[in-house]
Amino acid sequence: MTDFQRLSVSAIADAVNGGASAVEVARAALDVVAAYDEIQPQAWILRLPAEAVLAQARVVEARIAAGEALPLAGVPFAVKDNIDVAGWPTSAACPAFAYVPERSATVVERLVAAGAVLVGKTNLDQFATGLVGVRSPYGAPLCVFDQAYVSGGSSSGSAVAVAAGLVAFSLGTDTAGSGRVPAAFNHLIGLKPSKGRWSTRGLVPACRSLDCISVFAADLEGAALVDEVLTGFDPEDDYSRRAPEDPLRPSGPPPLEAEDLHGAPADGCSPSGGPVAERLRESFRFGVPKPDQRLFLGDHQSAALYAAAIARLTTAGGTPVEIDIAPLFDCAKLLYSGPWVAERTAAVETLLRDTPGAIHPTVRAIVQGGLAVTGVETFKGFHALEAHRRAAEAIWDAVDVMLLPTAPTIYRLKAVQAEPIALNANLGLYTNFVNLLDMSALAVPAGFRENGTGFGVTLIGPAFADRALLALAERYLETFPMADMPPLDLTPKKPGVKLAVVGAHLAGMPLHWQLTSREARLVSATRTAPTYKLYAMAETTPPKPALIHVGEGGAAILVEVYELDFEAFGSFVAEVPAPLAIGTVTLEDGTLVKGFVAEPRALNGATDITELGGWRAYIASLAA
Template sequence: MTLPERLSAGAIAAAVSSGENSAVTVMESTLARLADYDAVQPQAWISRAAADDLLARARAIDARVAAGEHLPLAGVPYAAKDNIDVAGMQTTAACPAFAYMPEASATVIAKLEAAGAICVGKTNLDQFATGLVGTRSPYGVPRNASNLAYVSGGSSSGSAVAVAAGLVAFALGTDTAGSGRVPAAFNHLVGLKPTKGRWSTHGLVPACRSIDCITVFTGALADARLVDSVLAGFDAADPFSRPLADVPITAKRIGVPRPDQRLFFGDLQSEELYDRALGVLAKQGELVEIDIAPLLEAAQLLYGGPWVAERTAAVEALLRSDPDAIDPVVRSILEPGLGMTAVETWNGVYRLAELARHAEALWKDVDALAFPTTGTTYRVAELAAAPVALNSNLGRYTNFVNLLDMAAVAVPAGARTNGTGFGITLIGPANSDLALIAMAESYLAAADLPPIPPLDTGDHMDTVKLAVVGAHLEGMPLHWQLTSRNAKFVGAFTTAPTYRLYAMADSVPPKPALVHSADGGEIALEVYELGMAEFGSFVAEVPPPLAIGTVTLSDGTSVKGFVAEPRALDGAEDITHLGGWRAYIGGL
């Protein structure tokens, strides 16, 4: 399936303002797109405005234009994450028990509509904006706009899908830990996370009120710049709002993680795409390898420090009165905040202040940072199997940004073979927003990225058989990587007597290496059947020195299976005589 062409806010506004098009015609087209995509994944939305109301608002925009009013977003359809108040529509934060009807729109909504934009609906999200995955909502799971087997990213899941699917020209999200950047990366979008206080958060259901930012998803940087021009500015109604400022940066020195600190969680394609992006950036400035340990420590404070209690404070009444109304994973994150002490809070504040000094010192050595937005992506089924651990992996390069008062813009940097997007994020000091957009424009102009892949619905019938010999066996720590892909157990077998099995040194979790050898023995294994797409994604995650090759079974048939490079044997223990990995693990 090919999705419709993505909408351009600037182009729509220009055409409506000039009379070349009308807001009514734009809205009629939008309604048709919405109806078509509802057959694919209606769960991107929590609520939508009625068609008659949208057309009436479009007619009002046309009348304002005809009266000579300048509207920078004339007739532009947009969506708002459902933790942002829109007058006349419920705010749910993806929790029905929390839902309320706001008395007025959030400041950002009022500004957008004054500029001529039309909100078509409220989008789905990880409940209470707690998650980077998009799977924690009673309203369904929005899936990646390029491959429905994969997560859309969160917590601004529905907002990203609505833009990526060509339903609206832009969508508002929010960002506390990366929620305005991770979904942008996965769905081939731009995600602008402004400096804290640059855009008002008045009318936002808080996650961590002191560090929350409202963000925007667009298909192009020009649209992100346009939305910023409408929304940036001081708001006395927001106690965290700041006077507007712009800090220029030259972007001649670009900070990147040291190679030993670049973690891609076995995703070799992401690693390759990041290296390719760095190759482009190296032609535009000097790449400076930096120690990101202080940034990573700050990131850990977000969910391992007192900022958990700040999340708890936002929904304390519901958490105490009706905890079962909250998603179980979200509840498990929020509940520890009830027990945090003031002493723990202040110790966390003090440590963050120390880490902030480290971060400030970075700007003496570099002008901006260029990090992977995420190190990998995951299937919806994988997140169901390991919801907290995998979510944490996605926040490695994002969680520190708001805590350390930085601005960021996420931009596309290519696609994996499964169609999902990989992105990089350009990060700068507070108030460097416009300079980061300019830096991102230079990067994208030079990157020469391929077209966005068409939608993969996951309806593949071809399968492949895969032999596993160690950590992926049933009951072993990585078996979930098979079950999350709906792998079908074929049976337990042994190899031909031409293999040796080794316990690799310093492998976490412990893993074996299977090596072909004429003087080997029969090694016990299990065979599973996976769809071709699932097999391909599995292979992409196999970390060296392991690899997937061809393994011969004792009956002479061949299947795909784990093999190892020679370096896997450095310091390894030969355990061939035990006949299999289970016997070895049982003896530890």
């Protein structure tokens, strides 16, 4: 049985730089990924073919043989599927939105240049809209310690991939807490850098003015190494920021020395990070909510774990100071109840207008709200934010950092499915305001509930205090031992049947509900083998295609492959009307799956649309 051990970024990089085989590291990662597919395949949207992963590792070995020292040599990593990787689809968990970028995001380019090896792209709440991880047609990644509970989102797959030991680190994104909430639930480090510290070029925006790319790692040293590689001004990113203390400096902080995590390094990039770091070297003040603002929504275990975290940081040399965080709560309301929801709408406006059914129902309900936001309301929101920022500035006069719960509680998957909006909002109680108020944040573990799920706290500082937070977190974690990590929940996935759909059952099409109502999970958006023809059948309601196997002279047709459990598959097949039927379809990689086929009479009066390559293109042509 595979031993799903968490991986160390620094240990792998040191070993490969010292002569260990990057190819063997990559092979081991591929083996673990394959094994975990029997448990949570829904962590991924795209896994690179083994040869593509091994080819990267060979390049790393060649560079090291040529005398290079690479900070992330041979380290396997994953990226959230709203971040571009050249030559591979970016979907943001919406197949109808997917495109293939010619160039990777800046952060991916920098990681590969540093020697990291990309394994795949991970699942997420569609368009990074959610803190629960369940708003995806690819399925819901679940807490690695108890699969009855959500993993947190929107960077759900990225957190699971690190927590299960599939990769050493992963990139997420964080607009409202998406890089911190999953870290808490899965006992990880979640670094949300200051806005503009890392480039967001090549990121599908959620709220472009607020978005940050983030990192999940098993330990602080791994997160710090990634930060060292990714920090730096990017002239191709309109939202990239130079260090305010030194506006002419083109890059980020000096390299992290080994001793920097023991004591607090001055952050040369920071308007307050240097002084903050100096104050944190010995004694320091950390803000905690007033007792009546410590909200855990009835989760008494979370409340106790937070109290223990306060005691831990006090032992590390801090003095807790009670502060009024009501202004922070008020500011957080702007994100979804104010004009910033319109910024989410702007990111998906074309899809929302042309193919609204392709958007997850809960996500669609949120982004549709942005259509009604007026210019007047937008400016009122800007003015309110400035007032909240002034109130937040006063906090830094009273304390050096804040220590807040990352999330007040955790929810079961079934509870979130039953109440998707309200429970999701609860999870953002302590996270939604951070980017609005231009703060840096670092989520760290703080123990486990009795059910094994993780609880975490977040160290929050002014913008560009990132390195000081990493240093303080090291002191926090070293103060005294934390409870042992519980075993992973390795309950295997339910067996099912893979079904290729080609027409009216595609995401956003009229009959897609027949899949979603059966909790079908999207496995992949792919093509058939080049041996098929596609026809638009005559006089069908709604319009439907016929997929015909012809052998030579055929073409590869776009399909979506879903997985249903046996009972759901059986009930689905029972509803398929003649002249269509369910048979076996060959995909472009040679895999055989169940799929729609057609009787000869389906071609009576039908139109050959093979040259269009798929049903979506045909439907689009009708509207042209």
